[in-house]
Amino acid sequence: MMPDFIAKKKPAIILAEESVGFDELHARVADAVAGLKADRTRLLPLMAEKSIDFAVRFLASLEAGQPIAIFSSEWSAEERVAREKLITGSCPDPKTAIVLFTSGTGGIPKAVQLTAEGIKANSQAVIQSLRFRETDSQHLFLPLSYSFGLLGQLLPAIQIGMTTTLYSDFLAIKPAFDSGSIGGVVSGVPSHLGTLIRMFGSVGPFENVTHVVSAGARLEPELKRKLQALFPKAILFNNYGQTEASPRILSMASDDPKFFDDVTGYPVEGIVAKMGREDELIVTGPQIMSGYLGDSMGTALRVRDGWLHTGDRASMDETGLVTILGRMDDLVKIGGERVSPLELERVAENAGWASQVCALPVEDPLYGTRFVLFLGAVSPAAPADSVLFEVLRKTLSAAKVPGKIIRMDELPRNSNGKFDRTKLREKLKAPR
Amino acid sequence: MTRDEIKTKVIDCLATTGCDTDYLPEGELLPNLGVDSLMKALWVVELERRFSVRMPIEKLKALGTLGDVIATIESLVGLLK
Numbered sequence: 001m002m003p004d005f006i007a008k009k010k011p012a013i014i015l016a017e018e019s020v021g022f023d024e025l026h027a028r029v030a031d032a033v034a035g036l037k038a039d040r041t042r043l044l045p046l047m048a049e050k051s052i053d054f055a056v057r058f059l060a061s062l063e064a065g066q067p068i069a070i071f072s073s074e075w076s077a078e079e080r081v082a083r084e085k086l087i088t089g090s091c092p093d094p095k096t097a098i099v100l101f102t103s104g105t106g107g108i109p110k111a112v113q114l115t116a117e118g119i120k121a122n123s124q125a126v127i128q129s130l131r132f133r134e135t136d137s138q139h140l141f142l143p144l145s146y147s148f149g150l151l152g153q154l155l156p157a158i159q160i161g162m163t164t165t166l167y168s169d170f171l172a173i174k175p176a177f178d179s180g181s182i183g184g185v186v187s188g189v190p191s192h193l194g195t196l197i198r199m200f201g202s203v204g205p206f207e208n209v210t211h212v213v214s215a216g217a218r219l220e221p222e223l224k225r226k227l228q229a230l231f232p233k234a235i236l237f238n239n240y241g242q243t244e245a246s247p248r249i250l251s252m253a254s255d256d257p258k259f260f261d262d263v264t265g266y267p268v269e270g271i272v273a274k275m276g277r278e279d280e281l282i283v284t285g286p287q288i289m290s291g292y293l294g295d296s297m298g299t300a301l302r303v304r305d306g307w308l309h310t311g312d313r314a315s316m317d318e319t320g321l322v323t324i325l326g327r328m329d330d331l332v333k334i335g336g337e338r339v340s341p342l343e344l345e346r347v348a349e350n351a352g353w354a355s356q357v358c359a360l361p362v363e364d365p366l367y368g369t370r371f372v373l374f375l376g377a378v379s380p381a382a383p384a385d386s387v388l389f390e391v392l393r394k395t396l397s398a399a400k401v402p403g404k405i406i407r408m409d410e411l412p413r414n415s416n417g418k419f420d421r422t423k424l425r426e427k428l429k430a431p432r
Numbered sequence: 433m434t435r436d437e438i439k440t441k442v443i444d445c446l447a448t449t450g451c452d453t454d455y456l457p458e459g460e461l462l463p464n465l466g467v468d469s470l471m472k473a474l475w476v477v478e479l480e481r482r483f484s485v486r487m488p489i490e491k492l493k494a495l496g497t498l499g500d501v502i503a504t505i506e507s508l509v510g511l512l513k
Contacts, residue, residue: 168493172489195473366471389466
């Protein structure tokens with residue numbers, strides 16, 4: 001049912017070759033709901049595509065109560081199979097509306113079950129914290145298999161009656177910037193936003209952009225200032241979330257006097273945050289997942305008495321402003337994706353290239369962080385680096401592929417026998 | 433400008449994005465060579481700057497391989513003559 005406040009003829013979704021108005025979108029969703037026999041005991045796989053057909057199926061499934069699992073065409077065959085296994089043979093929780101996949105700890109993906117109530121609460125929180133009522137359009141290039149793109153930006157926009165222009169990928173937004181026709185909301189992970197500055201720093205400023213939304217990784221104070229220069233009329237929004245929280249947890253706007261400090265944000269509507277043991281940020285609210293599908297042990301580790309243990313260390317001041325300080329485990333964020341070095345190390349170990357393998361996250365000007373893969377005691381049969389890269393790119397998603405491979409006779413070890421990461425970092429600084 | 437000169441300059445432009453340019457068969461899809469969307473975007477901007485061309489949207493969509501990029505630059509540089 002389309003709310004009365006939405007202009008019926010207004011475009012809901014615009015793509016390069018097609019568009020749909022809100023009236024037609026709602027009619028198509030109603031038709032799809034009528035033809036859908038919801039079965040809450042099984043998950044319907046849905047490939048996230050930048051198409052009106054995907055939007056119709058997604059909205060219809062939500063409305064009809066048919067649980068869906070969102071797949072990405074960007075995954076490698078191995079990654080897709082691993083995710084298919086997770087949802088095969090497991091009956092979803094009765095309250096599950098959507099399953100989104102995360103990389104999980106140790107490189108083992110997790111199927112995150114989100115409820116209709118949580119998704120609705122997240123939309124309300126996004127509309128309020130990102131001030132969607134103060135604008136009427138957004139430009140979205142984020143993948144729709146990603147909680148930030150699908151639940152953090154697209155769904156709230158449709159629900160509030162904003163027009164969303166969808167781009168097939170990041171580069172497809174370039175002509176809109178070139179022509180100066182870009183306006184409304186622009187969203188991306190810090191790597192996207194940093195790239196926009198490198199692409200258009202000399203072409204801007206873009207005065208019609210009203211909102212710039214960052215999430216998925218830490219937004220550095222220097223990048224905040226550069227973004228404000230490129231988008232001088234825009235309010236910047238720094239956000240933090242996790243798929244397990246549908247996903248938005250913290251948000252903060254640039255008209256807050258503390259925004260340009262190295263801080264993260266305030267809990268969004270519906271979320272209560274507090275500090276747990278060892279300064280771990282823990283949060284609760286209707287947005288929290290019902291659990292990982294088929295992984296009750298994993299669920300019990302992350303959600304205890306209704307509180308989601310984020311795995312992130314943080315500090316909170318007397319006003320409730322939270323600053324994320326880093327992960328409590330080895331996971332790192334690369335291009336908005338939370339990834340473990342273990343997955344890369346396992347692929348390298350299983351390939352038999354070397355008996356000593358260590359993946360080290362290092363600073364990278366484009367991605368913020370990227371892996372360097374160290375190989376020690378390399379097998380004489382190991383192929384050239386170009387072939388290693390080829391294998392890794394076919395096996396792993398882009399964020400997990402190292403930027404560099406370094407071969408050594410022996411990897412240095414510390415007194416515990418573990419690889420000495422400090423010495424490996426020094427190796428990176430030394431002239432080669 | 434010869435095709436080899438264009439190719440060298442195109443690869444030089446890609447190197448500015450941080451991509452490893454040691455192994456770049458012309459027919460391989462760019463994602464398989466580690467050229468992701470961020471690198472591709474920076475690459476296109478650098479190509480436009482160094483070749484003094486502007487790539488229209490239909491050209492951007494067609495950039496599947498290194499060979500496509502070289503052919504696109506060839507056609508754009510040719511059009512300017």
